[in-house]
Amino acid sequence: MRSSIPLLLALVTVAVAQENSTPDAPIALPSATPDAPVVLPSSTRAAPVLPTCGQVQVHFEEEVRRASRLSAPVQTGKFLVGGTQADYGAWPWTVSICVQDWFGTCVYQAAGAIIDNNWVVTTHSAISLDVVPTTLRVRAGTINHGANGQFVKVREVHRPTDGSDIALIRLDAPVIFGPFTQPICLPTYDDDVVQAGVPAWFTSWGYTSPTFATVETYLQQGELWISSNSVCDDFTTHTKNETQLCAGGFVGKGGLATCKYDMGGPLMEKRGDTWYLFGLSSTNNYVGSNCKSATVFTRVKAFCDWFHKTTGISCID
Template identity: 30%
Template sequence: MVKFLYTLFLLFIIVSATSGSYHCGQTPIIPNVKNKISVDIVGGSDAVPYSWPWQVILCDTTWFSWCQLICGGSIIAPGWVMTSGDCVYSVIGFESTFRIKAGVYDHYKMNETGETLHKIKKVHLHPNYQGYPNYERNIALIELENQITFNDHVQPICLPSTDKNVVVEPNSAWVTGWGFIEKKGYCSDKLKQVNLPFVNENTCDSEYPNDIKPDIMICAGKKGSGICVGDTGGPLVVQSKSRRWYQYGITSHGIGCGEYKHPGIYTRVTAFCDFIETTTNGTVTCIKPK
């Protein structure tokens, strides 16, 4: 009997480890979210190392195996990464030369402690994404060949099933990335963060005439602070009352870098829960924020 119970216990551990039994939206290393003024991606400050543990890099290894940054992304399950559709156009058909780098803070540093490189098994681009200049349904899921191991530096982000009363003024969200820190500059070596206010539909539509679809897009940004080249595909996140983090947007596009009257545009995650759940065969599900 004891042996039988022990066998059941081992089976439970194995099933739990392989069925996605993990907690999302947790930050073992706490990010600095108190100062909402000085921490900008464009011309701003560095994030606390490894404090945004779901942030990953999509990189190209064709140049002497160097992991050259292409886009950002977010871990949504041990074997899945979410990014924007325009980030993967150059990947499809050439998956073997691209990698996902997790557990990284300074992406110029070789073999950073705890970082891992993951081969891409398959890219799942939203079937109705058309590409530039039409950024509707700008979302893609990257299926990995081997699963990511979670630790203090690497964690998955939660996906919300609803964004009601969250993605509205005067609320704000956090965006992270290694993109340009100024319009005519270079990619940041260390991960940066920015706190951006949500912009209402009418204001955003007036600044991007005929370009905004509020049911599938989010506007966020302010003068002098925002996203830039290299930040595409990264997460826009909000912390819930229970202190868990949820990803409400995927960095999509914009005009310039943190420019006046031109907030950034983000893919609205809640609009694509069906696509996410179907593509991952239920491995990833959107949940109600608590």
């Protein structure tokens, strides 16, 4: 009998515990909300893949040779001053703009720069007012303005109401970003670049000589020196410091100048590893100076608000 006493006490204890419990109470999970969505760890979220602007992605000789199928110079990351042929992928945001006729022939008009997969920026003067926007075409991802790359129709052209020499081209279909097609960054400030004596890079397909010349087949590159705006006042009306800058000239003294059909070409400089668009070729003294004088460029920074209002694209530091 004594050995069964502990067992009886244990059974009584269990019965009392069951009696004091609430059988129908729901099981409460720690701070859980039944209808709350399941949140995955941040490392497993799928973020959209967007390119960083102003990045040159081509660095390997074999990749360039496969793309060009030519024995052209390859990308080395170093450029020569004086107007040389650009390498494939060296300036992946520079595009050519042409007008297509009824027969399918597209006549080169100007250069421009990609700022988004749907938008290209150029100068207003580069596109004739009587040109129907839908006859314009943009060729991206190649240094040959008449072949290869991505050939895209234009949907519309936007110009500021104040008559400034700048234009935004909206593409009918987005370009596809890759090693040879990238956007360039738009700067919020340019005080470090627009000072006289600072070098900046320029690209376009314009004439390399003022006489007996034609549009270049392959993209040309060169380094221009920023000048005081008063230098450009010698052949044009007063250059506006807020919306224009002066660069190039001094040919024969180590300088380089723009020429006919260089309109809309981008003027660029690198900050760290990122390229920024600071100017667009606007006005030069093609006839009077035989492509030796400085060029008026539209100052990109001055139009940041207009860029954002028209395209939703923001300038960045």
